[in-house]
Amino acid sequence: MTISERIFERLRQLDMTQKEFAKKAGIQQSTISEWKKNRTNPSSDKVLAICKALDVSPEWLLSGVDPAESRGKNQMFYTVDLSTDSGILLTEFNKLEKQERDRILGYVAAFAAMQKERKQRE
Numbered sequence: 001m002t003i004s005e006r007i008f009e010r011l012r013q014l015d016m017t018q019k020e021f022a023k024k025a026g027i028q029q030s031t032i033s034e035w036k037k038n039r040t041n042p043s044s045d046k047v048l049a050i051c052k053a054l055d056v057s058p059e060w061l062l063s064g065v066d067p068a069e070s071r072g073k074n075q076m077f078y079t080v081d082l083s084t085d086s087g088i089l090l091t092e093f094n095k096l097e098k099q100e101r102d103r104i105l106g107y108v109a110a111f112a113a114m115q116k117e118r119k120q121r122e
Contacts, residue, residue: 003041010054025053048079
């Protein structure tokens with residue numbers, strides 16, 4: 001089964017229309033129709049939005065395998081609008097060298113520890 005076949009099978013399972021799916025995933029309805037007509041697969045930049053809209057894991061969408069049967073459970077990923085503060089932060093973070101990213105993660109861990117300590121004192 002292809003990725004697009006899994007998408008349309010899941011839409012049937014959820015009793016979701018292509019229009020509803022398009023709105024929920026933030027993908028143009030014409031793009032979704034093309035997937036169905038041509039049996040083409042979505043581009044990689046759409047995978048996480050599709051997974052969130054269909055409540056499936058990326059592993060299941062890409063391979064059909066979902067050993068943890070994680071559908072319906074909290075997913076361990078986010079879909080972020082790149083124009084938001086979080087999106088800008090992620091975009092810039094991903095441009096950094098590994099050493100610089102590690103340093104920022106160290107700062108984040110230190111801030112989290114300070115916040116936890118402050119809450120314990122309150």
